[in-house]
Amino acid sequence: MRKLKATQSVIRAERVLLVAVVLPEEEAVSDENIEELHGLAKTAGAKVVGTIVQRRESPHPASYVGTGKAAEIRDAAGRLDADVVLVDHDLTPAQVRNLESVIKRKVVDRSELVLDIFATHAKTTQAKLQVELAQLEYTLPRLRRMWTHLARYEGGIGVRGPGETQLETDRRLVRRRITELKGNLRVIEGRRKRQAEARSDSFTTCLVGYTNAGKSSLMKALTGVDVSVSETLFETLDTKTAALEIGKNERILLSDTVGFIRNLPHHLVSSFHATLEEALQADLLLHVVDSSSPASVHHMDVVTGVLEELGCREKKVLAVLNKVDKEREPGLLPLLKDKAEDYVLTSAVTGEGIDLLLRRIAEHLDSMRVSADVTLSSTDGKTQAFLSRNGVVHSRTYTDENVRMELSIERRFLQQARKLNPHMRVKLVNRSETGQPVGTASR
Numbered sequence: 001m002r003k004l005k006a007t008q009s010v011i012r013a014e015r016v017l018l019v020a021v022v023l024p025e026e027e028a029v030s031d032e033n034i035e036e037l038h039g040l041a042k043t044a045g046a047k048v049v050g051t052i053v054q055r056r057e058s059p060h061p062a063s064y065v066g067t068g069k070a071a072e073i074r075d076a077a078g079r080l081d082a083d084v085v086l087v088d089h090d091l092t093p094a095q096v097r098n099l100e101s102v103i104k105r106k107v108v109d110r111s112e113l114v115l116d117i118f119a120t121h122a123k124t125t126q127a128k129l130q131v132e133l134a135q136l137e138y139t140l141p142r143l144r145r146m147w148t149h150l151a152r153y154e155g156g157i158g159v160r161g162p163g164e165t166q167l168e169t170d171r172r173l174v175r176r177r178i179t180e181l182k183g184n185l186r187v188i189e190g191r192r193k194r195q196a197e198a199r200s201d202s203f204t205t206c207l208v209g210y211t212n213a214g215k216s217s218l219m220k221a222l223t224g225v226d227v228s229v230s231e232t233l234f235e236t237l238d239t240k241t242a243a244l245e246i247g248k249n250e251r252i253l254l255s256d257t258v259g260f261i262r263n264l265p266h267h268l269v270s271s272f273h274a275t276l277e278e279a280l281q282a283d284l285l286l287h288v289v290d291s292s293s294p295a296s297v298h299h300m301d302v303v304t305g306v307l308e309e310l311g312c313r314e315k316k317v318l319a320v321l322n323k324v325d326k327e328r329e330p331g332l333l334p335l336l337k338d339k340a341e342d343y344v345l346t347s348a349v350t351g352e353g354i355d356l357l358l359r360r361i362a363e364h365l366d367s368m369r370v371s372a373d374v375t376l377s378s379t380d381g382k383t384q385a386f387l388s389r390n391g392v393v394h395s396r397t398y399t400d401e402n403v404r405m406e407l408s409i410e411r412r413f414l415q416q417a418r419k420l421n422p423h424m425r426v427k428l429v430n431r432s433e434t435g436q437p438v439g440t441a442s443r
Contacts, residue, residue: 016041017082018051019073021065021089023058032295033262037088037110039212044117049080063098064091070102077105084108090263093142110263111138126188133181140174203252203365203410205244206279208307209288210299211259214322217348218288219256222358246362250392255282260306262298279310284364285317286357291336291345292326300339318360319343325350369408371429376421378403383421386413 018037022030034051041048052073060066064087065073077085084106085099091109099107108116115135122128207215219225223242244254257279279285287303289296300319307315319340321333325347337343344360346353369391376383378398384405387393391409398404406429409417418424 014046014083015049015081016046016084016086017073017077017080018048019065019085019087020051020053021059021087022053022055027055032298033088036262036295037086040110040113040117041086044113044120046084046086049082050076052076059089062095063102064089064095065099067102070099073099074103074105077103086113096142114261126185129181129185129188133178133185136174136178136181140171140178203284203368204255204282205252205284205286205361206255206257206282207286207288208257208279208303209259209320210290210303211261213259213288213290213299214348215256215259215288218286218320218322218346219254221348221351221354223254244358244361246358246365250362250365252361252365260303262302279307279312279315282315283368284361285312285315286320286361287317287340288320288322289336289340290323291321291333292323292328294329294332296332296336297339300336316364317342318364320357321345322348324352366408368410370411370414371406371408372414373427373429374405374407374417374424375402375426376405376424377401380421380424383417383424386420387417390416 018034018041020030020034020037022033026033030053034053038048038051052069054065054069056066063070073085076082082105085103085108087099087107087109089109090111091099091107096107096109115131115138118127118131119135122131207219209215219240219242223244225240225242241253241255244252246252285307287300289300293299307313307317319336319342321336321340321343324333324345344353344357346357348354372391374387378401384403387405387407387409390413391407393405393407395406396403414426418426
């Protein structure tokens with residue numbers, strides 16, 4: 001019997017040609033943008049075989065790059081055996097069709113690439129629903145003329161041709177699925193809001209930052225929880241929350257969120273609103289910055305812009321200049337310090353600055369508290385337990401009928417305690433620099 005040779009099939013990674021159009025306002029950060037595009041392509045599992053950069057005053061309305069540059073891209077793609085041309089900008093459906101007709105290869109714009117990466121990294125039901133919704137909202141306007149190979153005319157009296165019939169069927173199915181996904185996400189968002197309300201008795205801190213700034217590594221260093229840590233972009237899509245000990249009998253909640261990126265597709269911002277909601281609910285935002293990245297200043301501006309878009313303009317923000325153990329360009333760290341109003345230097349890998357960061361978080365928590373002298377019935381165990389659980393009790397004095405508690409507590413909890421016991425007497429207490437009461441103020 002003749003022995004058959006074993007064969008092994010090899011699936012080739014997609015070979016991509018990167019195309020970047022540098023507009024006048026992007027000149028200063030063009031190198032960083034191209035490097036980021038390379039990182040996105042690598043995260044998507046592609047192999048970058050070349051890069052073409054064009055400088056223009058404004059995008060070409062028909063093809064974004066212009067007729068001559070499109071022909072140049074076609075020749076380069078053929079020479080480099082590229083499967084895909086990846087454009088570092090959002091293209092209209094017409095621009096994609098025009099480019100593909102010239103280049104004769106698949107053309108993918110920036111939003112489609114980011115959506116593909118998100119789809120690959122989505123693990124939980126919520127993340128998968130959010131990504132599917134964003135993809136469908138991106139795809140819907142691009143369904144036009146996809147079926148014209150089946151019919152010569154589109155539209156007209158009686159809806160001529162099977163192509164138009166199939167197109168309308170697809171649109172109807174996509175719209176129906178979008179409505180279904182939005183309904184499912186509303187249910188999840190309602191559940192998350194109820195969970196957030198249940199956590200309202202706790203001081204909450206949220207990690208935000210540019211993707212791959214080291215948020216997950218920092219969360220692991222702070223809380224010890226087992227979270228996925230990777231150098232790939234968008235490793236974290238789902239919000240993770242864990243308890244964080246910041247002192248004796250002091251526990252807060254720390255959440256890690258999806259990383260931001262420049263020109264984050266609006267479909268994603270909308271779809272991931274429930275996830276990004278954590279930043280809105282937090283008492284303190286820890287803005288994690290990769291202090292070793294040459295583009296870190298630009299990254300800080302991007303994150304600040306997204307936070308303002310989410311409505312976090314008034315939130316307290318502590319900049320965490322992470323990865324201080326890595327080499328960086330001379331003068332970069334002082335520049336980052338000047339840009340951040342309040343900052344801490346850390347390394348999630350070596351542990352440098354972690355203790356200082358914990359102290360700074362505790363200081364922010366303490367700054368939200370007031371010192372109060374509270375008197376209530378000694379039989380009201382429910383209110384006493386609430387005050388003890390949500391404040392720091394300095395002393396407790398009992399009389400025949402009442403108990404007097406001197407404590408530090410957030411104003412919101414003091415207001416909640418008043419609702420539990422409207423007859424409770426409260427005096428706010430001024431504190432010295434050492435934190436000890438020095439006088440009283442009637443309330």
